[in-house]
Amino acid sequence: MVIRWLIKPKMYQDSVKLMKLSSELSKQEGIKHASVIMATELNKSTLENIGMLVPEVAAANADDLAIIVASDTEKQAQKALELAEKLLNRAEVQQGETKQQSPKTLRSAVEALPGANLALISVPGIYAATEALKALNLGLNVHIFSDNVSLEDEVWLKQIGTKKGLLVMGPDCGTAIIDGVPLAFANVVSRGKIGIVGASGTGIQEATVLIERMGGGISHAIGTGGRDLLDEVGGQMMLLGIDLLENDPSTEVILLISKPAGPQTTKKILDRVKQCKKPVIVNLLKGDMNIIRSAGFVGAVTIEDAAYKAVALANGEEAVSIPETYWGDYSEQMAVLERQLCPNQRYIRGLFTGGTLADEAMVILSDIIGDIFSNIPLKPELKLPSARKSHKHTIVDLGDDEFTRGRPHPMIDPFPRNERLMQEYADPEVGVILCDVVTGYGSHADPAGELARAVARARDAYPSNNPAVIAFVCGTEADPQPLSEQVKVLEEEGIFVLPSNAEAARTAGRIIKLHENRRV
Amino acid sequence: MTLSRNLINGPVKVVNVGLDSFANNLTSLGVANIHVEWRPPANGDPHLVRLLALIEQNIDVINTANQKAINRLLEAQPKLVDVKLAGDVIPGFERNMILHSGPPITWSKMCGPMRGAVIGALIYEGLADNAEQAEKLAASGEIKFAPCHEYSAVGPMSGIISASMPVFVVENEAAGNRAYSNFNEGLGKVLRFGANSPEIIERLRWIRDVLAPALRDAILACGGIDLKTLTAKALQMGDECHNRNLAATSLLIRTLMPALVKTYPPNKLEEVVSFLAKNDHFYLNISMAACKATLDAAHGIQGSTLVTAMARNGVEFGIRVSGLGNEWFTSPAPYVKGLYFPGYDDEDANPDLGDSAITETCGLGGFAMAAAPAIVQFVGGTPQDALNYTLEMYNITLTSNPAYTIPNLGFRSTPTGIDVLKVVETGINPIINTGIAHREAGVGQVGAGLVRAPMECFIAALRRLAEIILTVG
Numbered sequence: 005m006v007i008r009w010l011i012k013p014k015m016y017q018d019s020v021k022l023m024k025l026s027s028e029l030s031k032q033e034g035i036k037h038a039s040v041i042m043a044t045e046l047n048k049s050t051l052e053n054i055g056m057l058v059p060e061v062a063a064a065n066a067d068d069l070a071i072i073v074a075s076d077t078e079k080q081a082q083k084a085l086e087l088a089e090k091l092l093n094r095a096e097v098q099q100g101e102t103k104q105q106s107p108k109t110l111r112s113a114v115e116a117l118p119g120a121n122l123a124l125i126s127v128p129g130i131y132a133a134t135e136a137l138k139a140l141n142l143g144l145n146v147h148i149f150s151d152n153v154s155l156e157d158e159v160w161l162k163q164i165g166t167k168k169g170l171l172v173m174g175p176d177c178g179t180a181i182i183d184g185v186p187l188a189f190a191n192v193v194s195r196g197k198i199g200i201v202g203a204s205g206t207g208i209q210e211a212t213v214l215i216e217r218m219g220g221g222i223s224h225a226i227g228t229g230g231r232d233l234l235d236e237v238g239g240q241m242m243l244l245g246i247d248l249l250e251n252d253p254s255t256e257v258i259l260l261i262s263k264p265a266g267p268q269t270t271k272k273i274l275d276r277v278k279q280c281k282k283p284v285i286v287n288l289l290k291g292d293m294n295i296i297r298s299a300g301f302v303g304a305v306t307i308e309d310a311a312y313k314a315v316a317l318a319n320g321e322e323a324v325s326i327p328e329t330y331w332g333d334y335s336e337q338m339a340v341l342e343r344q345l346c347p348n349q350r351y352i353r354g355l356f357t358g359g360t361l362a363d364e365a366m367v368i369l370s371d372i373i374g375d376i377f378s379n380i381p382l383k384p385e386l387k388l389p390s391a392r393k394s395h396k397h398t399i400v401d402l403g404d405d406e407f408t409r410g411r412p413h414p415m416i417d418p419f420p421r422n423e424r425l426m427q428e429y430a431d432p433e434v435g436v437i438l439c440d441v442v443t444g445y446g447s448h449a450d451p452a453g454e455l456a457r458a459v460a461r462a463r464d465a466y467p468s469n470n471p472a473v474i475a476f477v478c479g480t481e482a483d484p485q486p487l488s489e490q491v492k493v494l495e496e497e498g499i500f501v502l503p504s505n506a507e508a509a510r511t512a513g514r515i516i517k518l519h520e521n522r523r524v
Numbered sequence: 525m526t527l528s529r530n531l532i533n534g535p536v537k538v539v540n541v542g543l544d545s546f547a548n549n550l551t552s553l554g555v556a557n558i559h560v561e562w563r564p565p566a567n568g569d570p571h572l573v574r575l576l577a578l579i580e581q582n583i584d585v586i587n588t589a590n591q592k593a594i595n596r597l598l599e600a601q602p603k604l605v606d607v608k609l610a611g612d613v614i615p616g617f618e619r620n621m622i623l624h625s626g627p628p629i630t631w632s633k634m635c636g637p638m639r640g641a642v643i644g645a646l647i648y649e650g651l652a653d654n655a656e657q658a659e660k661l662a663a664s665g666e667i668k669f670a671p672c673h674e675y676s677a678v679g680p681m682s683g684i685i686s687a688s689m690p691v692f693v694v695e696n697e698a699a700g701n702r703a704y705s706n707f708n709e710g711l712g713k714v715l716r717f718g719a720n721s722p723e724i725i726e727r728l729r730w731i732r733d734v735l736a737p738a739l740r741d742a743i744l745a746c747g748g749i750d751l752k753t754l755t756a757k758a759l760q761m762g763d764e765c766h767n768r769n770l771a772a773t774s775l776l777i778r779t780l781m782p783a784l785v786k787t788y789p790p791n792k793l794e795e796v797v798s799f800l801a802k803n804d805h806f807y808l809n810i811s812m813a814a815c816k817a818t819l820d821a822a823h824g825i826q827g828s829t830l831v832t833a834m835a836r837n838g839v840e841f842g843i844r845v846s847g848l849g850n851e852w853f854t855s856p857a858p859y860v861k862g863l864y865f866p867g868y869d870d871e872d873a874n875p876d877l878g879d880s881a882i883t884e885t886c887g888l889g890g891f892a893m894a895a896a897p898a899i900v901q902f903v904g905g906t907p908q909d910a911l912n913y914t915l916e917m918y919n920i921t922l923t924s925n926p927a928y929t930i931p932n933l934g935f936r937s938t939p940t941g942i943d944v945l946k947v948v949e950t951g952i953n954p955i956i957n958t959g960i961a962h963r964e965a966g967v968g969q970v971g972a973g974l975v976r977a978p979m980e981c982f983i984a985a986l987r988r989l990a991e992i993i994l995t996v997g
Contacts, residue, residue: 020901023863023971039866046712047866054867072866106561108919108950113539117558121534126542127562134565134577135541141583144539149546185536185555188546445549 005036005074008081009058010088012069016042017092022069025091029073032087034080039072040088110138124187125174126150132175133157140164140172148174148229149188151405155236158229162240171248172241177227178205179446181212189415189446192482196221197318199252201245202261203228206358206442207287210307210478210505211261211314217480217503220315223255224248235266239273246273250280257317258284259310263360270295277301283317285310306364308506331503334511341436341472341500342518349435349471350523352376352516353428354399354509355421357414357451358478361440362401365509372513373397373520379404394428397516399438415447418454425455429462434471435519438512440505443479443490452477452490456497472515473499476508565949572983575990576949582993586945589827593846594923594941596822597830597886601697602814604749607740609732611687614675614704618687622646623672625683625879626837627852631662631669635838635874640718640965641682642667648715648725649686655720673833674850676820677704678812678879681716681961681969682838689728690736694751694813696821703817705809707731710802711969716878718965738788738796745783751814752927754779755888758807759928759938764896765811766880766889767957767972772807773800812879815886822846822941829989830922831942834885834954834977838877838961843981845944848988855980860960862902862973872970874963881956881977887925887940890955890974891917895930895938899957902973907932913955913974914939920946920954944989947982 022040029038037056041047043064051057051072061070071088075081107113114120123139125132129152136146146165153175165172173180180187184195191209193216200222202208208225215222226248228241242260249255258280265273265288274295277284285302287310288295297303302323304310312330313323352369356362359380366376376382377398379391388395391406402414402421414420421439428434441451448454452475459473475494481487494501502508538557540547547559566572579586611617622645624638634642643658646667652658661667672683679685683706691704706716709727713719743749754775761771777800784793800806816833823832828846835842842854857875864872883889893899894914897907911932917939918924924937942954953976960971 020863020898023865024901026866027863037867041866049712050865050867056867106559108561108563108952109946110539110541110560111946112919113541113558113560117537117539117556119534119556120537120539120558122536123539123541124546126540126546128564131564131573134573134580135562137577137580138583139539139541141580149542183534183536185538185550185553187538446546 005076006078006081007056007058007072007074008078008085009061009073010071010085011043011060011064012071012092013064014067015069015092016067017069025088028091029084029088032080032084034075034077035073035084036076037072037074038084039070041070042066043068043070110135111142114142114144121145122147122182122187124149126188129153129175133161136161136172137164140168140170143168143170145171146173147180147187147227148172148177150174151176155231155234158231159237162232162237166240166244169244171226171244173227174229176231177229179208179225180227181222181225183224186445189442189444191216191444191478191480193480194221195223195254197223197254197256198259198314199223199249199255199257200225200259200261201228201242201249202226203230203232203242203263204261204360206478207261207307207360209358209442209444210361211259211311213478213480214308214311214504215315218311218315220311220318223252230263233263233265233269233273235268239265239269242273243276246276246280246284250282256282257314258282259314260284260286261307261310262286262288274301285313285317285323306368306506307360308504331507334502337500338511338515338518342515342522344470344472345435345519346432347523348433349469350516350519351433352397352436352438352512353394353434354438354512355424355428356399356401356440357403357421358440358442359401359403361478361505362399364505365438366399368506368509369397369399369513372510373516379406394431400424415442415451418448418451418458422454422458425458426462426465429466429469429471432469434469436512436515437471437473438508439473439475441475441477441479441490441494443477443483443485443487445484447485450485452485452493456493456499459497459499474502474508474512475499476502476505478505563951567951572948572986575986576945578994579945579990585827585993586829589825589847590830590922590943593822593825593828593830596699596825597818597941598923598925598927599698600752600818600821602694602703602751602817603697604692604743604751604810605695606693607690607736607743608693609687610677610685610689610691610704610706613691613693614677616675618668620666621668621670621687623670623675623677623679623683623685624837625672625679625681625877626835627840627842627854628671629669629837629839631667633839635877636963636965637716637718637874637877637961638682638684638838640720641684641715643965644715644718644720644724644728645684645686645689647720648728649688671835672879673835673844675704676702676816678816678882679706679716680708680808680812680880681878681959682718683879684715688732690732692810692813694810694817696817699821701817701820703813703820705813705816707735708803708806708809710799711805713966713968717961717968719968720966734792735796735799738784738792739780741787742780742783745787746779749776749779751810755811755814756928759892759895760931762896762898764883764889764892764899764957766808766883767902767959768896768899769807769811770804772811773804776807776810777801808880811888812882815882815888818886819882824849827993829944831885831944834881834942834956835879836876836881838874841876841978841981843977843985845985845989847992848985851988853981853984853988855978855984858975858978860958860971860973860975862960862971864960864971865969868962868970872962872967874961876958876975877961878958880958884954884956885942887921887928887938890957891921891940892928892930892938893955893957894932897932902957916952917955919950920952922946944982944985947979948986951979953977953979
């Protein structure tokens with residue numbers, strides 16, 4: 005073994021730097037030992053203990069730097085000393101990055117954003133309730149986008165929210181617009197006098213979009229989550245939402261968008277509405293309009309009708325039903341499309357990404373063409389045996405749990421509908437395909453383009469089948485996917501685009517009806 | 525009923541937990557928001573997730589208790605008031621007692637350095653003449669071993685304190701409680717690393733007979749030394765007051781010097797002053813006692829999840845929690861990741877040892893690493909890493925201490941008051957700057973580096989908290 009050393013007189017270096025150098029030298033090939041030290045008495049005695057103290061180093065002073073290496077060969081030792089000199093002389097500018105320190109917990113986030121007043125929660129369902137509770141405990145309103153939260157958890161979270169006067173929107177709340185801020189899936193609409201509380205995500209989106217198109221505006225749109233009106237939950241957030249909007253100076257008209265509600269809850273909500281100082285429109289899709297009318301409220305069967313009445317009230321006019329030809333007269337286009345159908349192309353197939361939009365289409369279509377099969381049917385006997393296979397007139401909600409388990413919602417991921425569209429195109433009995441296109445924040449960057457390309461592929465694959473494709477775009481010009489561009493893309497592909505979901509459903513139904521009459 | 529008027533009337537400010545695209549949308553709209561870098565709590569352990577959820581349902585009780593604990597912590601005014609012999613000043617101290625670092629441990633289980641230090645202490649006390657006798661005595665059951673922490677005391681490394689060792693007396697003037705620590709003997713072969721040869725004993729006697737009285741007179745003549753101010757100044761000068769005490773030691777000497785010159789015979793003054801001047805770590809023990817006095821004031825508040833001690837005995841790492849009385853929650857002591865002095869490597873290292881992590885518990889040391897970027901080189905890091913360590917710690921502390929600020933972070937207060945709940949929830953282990961002891965008695969310090977407090981201690985404490993809260997609540 006050879007021991008070699010180098011002394012650099014009067015060269016002070018920080019001990020940490022020297023320890024680093026020692027450890028780097030030790031890693032060099034053939035090096036048995038390496039010490040880079042200031043020659044203090046303490047360090048010298050350490051060297052002595054390990055048999056590395058050579059007389060020259062022993063004679064050095066505390067402000068001298070000493071490099072001592074031991075290796076098998078002269079060459080290795082010299083190389084190590086050279087390296088040590090190089091490292092010592094290197095202007096050590098160490099680069100590093102200060103990690104952008106995002107807060108790791110809700111609590112740290114609130115500390116970092118003073119004045120935070122709303123938590124938007126989209127973590128996996130099993131964690132969502134606790135995160136929501138943390139937010140409530142910190143005095144935040146909560147928007148729970150997550151699904152798979154138990155009904156039990158929803159009930160107590162909403163009890164806490166009600167007690168604290170904080171909103172608990174959701175679980176499974178797809179949309180909200182608070183003070184003009186779109187949350188989760190939401191369209192960009194004008195501010196205005198109409199406040200919405202709704203149990204349905206796409207129902208609220210459709211209402212806000214149509215109100216915008218009819219010249220109205222939104223003060224706030226509060227989502228409650230689809231289960232809020234079950235008797236177990238008791239409409240807690242619908243009630244709190246009504247309170248908030250009633251007391252909100254920017255709101256003049258309140259629009260309630262319901263889902264099928266428990267009997268006790270229906271009564272509770274209607275009793276509350278009776279006390280409301282502001283006019284209220286109640287949209288009870290699939291619900292019994294007689295309850296609403298007998299209670300003396302303005303009711304609306306379709307979202308389109310609800311939006312129309314809300315805008316009328318906000319303008320100080322009387323709330324009358326939307327006229328038949330409000331959007332225009334489409335009889336000519338319907339006739340053209342109908343004439344292209346072969347005699348056996350008699351069924352309608354609706355492929356929806358929005359559950360409430362599918363519901364509304366079924367309600368409208370049932371009146372025109374009778375029974376509609378579905379995975380979310382109006383009557384139990386109309387339930388499809390398999391959601392993946394259509395039967396006669398069929399409307400499917402592709403956003404239903406069965407389709408979304410383990411994959412993104414079809415509003416984000418168009419693949420499942422593209423695939424289903426091909427399947428329907430292949431069926432020679434299909435006369436009309438009806439689709440929704442939902443834009444806005446949260447949605448796919450170009451849902452119309454995706455649908456148009458899917459239609460083009462299906463046409464190429466089955467050129468002899470030529471069903472009419474009817475769509476509407478639930479979106480606005482200010483959305484990240486501007487309405488006019490989305491409509492243009494669809495129309496260029498020969499898709500007939502209507503201005504509302506209800507109008508699209510009516511048009512689709514009438515084409516089928518026309519066709520049926522012609523065949524008879 | 526109160527209403528969400530803030531939401532409806534004020535500007536919306538969103539905390540986003542989950543999909544980052546939702547936050548990006550808000551940012552593009554110019555809406556104030558903050559995105560949480562969320563991970564499943566407790567690394568997704570279902571049992572712990574459930575416990576955390578249950579505890580969250582009773583969080584009001586905990587918040588109230590923690591607020592009380594935080595107030596006591598932040599209001600503390602540690603002052604160095606005296607130097608006395610341990611047996612004379614530490615309440616409950618017995619003649620045959622030896623205090624050690626970390627959680628409780630028996631003689632037979634002690635690590636090498638601690639055994640060596642116990643032997644040295646028994647010889648120093650005159651209870652044994654040599655190592656062999658001392659070992660026999662230690663094993664006989666006649667010596668009462670106890671953790672320093674249970675006697676308001678702290679000691680670095682083996683932390684051995686016996687009756688006739690001088691201790692610093694630190695008084696928390698806000699709450700009136702006192703804490704004690706032994707004297708720092710310097711580096712190399714010293715008792716705290718288990719050295720016990722005659723020259724070590726000789727030095728201990730010199731500390732008792734010369735250094736301690738000299739400092740005592742000077743401290744009394746000064747009317748005591750405000751340690752909160754001294755520590756705050758040292759942080760501004762590049763110390764974190766655990767692994768780097770260069771500035772604090774210098775400040776201490778500067779403060780004592782006029783009094784020393786006045787109170788001490790000039791012919792003997794030189795040896796006292798040289799001893800202090802040669803020891804960069806002299807302030808460490810005082811820093812520790814100040815932290816101990818601060819945290820003890822915050823201990824014993826029912827329902828509080830504040831960690832009031834982290835300590836290691838070289839075999840186990842243990843923590844104590846304000847709301848959980850005198851119980852220790854322990855797990856095997858980890859090894860320190862760091863750099864070694866010349867001639868040593870991993871093989872030589874003892875597992876983590878000493879009470880010095882009381883500094884981190886009090887928001888100094890690793891928690892204040894941003895103040896002392898030089899330290900981070902121990903693990904081959906950059907000054908930016910130092911900032912990151914400190915920034916990370918804000919996620920697991922209950923508050924920050926306005927008395928201690930970090931120039932590099934725009935004079936932001938140091939993250940202070942470790943919260944058991946936050947540690948378990950985030951899965952972020954507290955960071956500790958520390959020295960590495962040789963595993964054999966008497967060799968001394970062989971390196972320094974960083975170590976993370978083991979998660980198991982915090983999980984065990986969380987389970988106990990849940991038991992208490994959920995049976996009471």
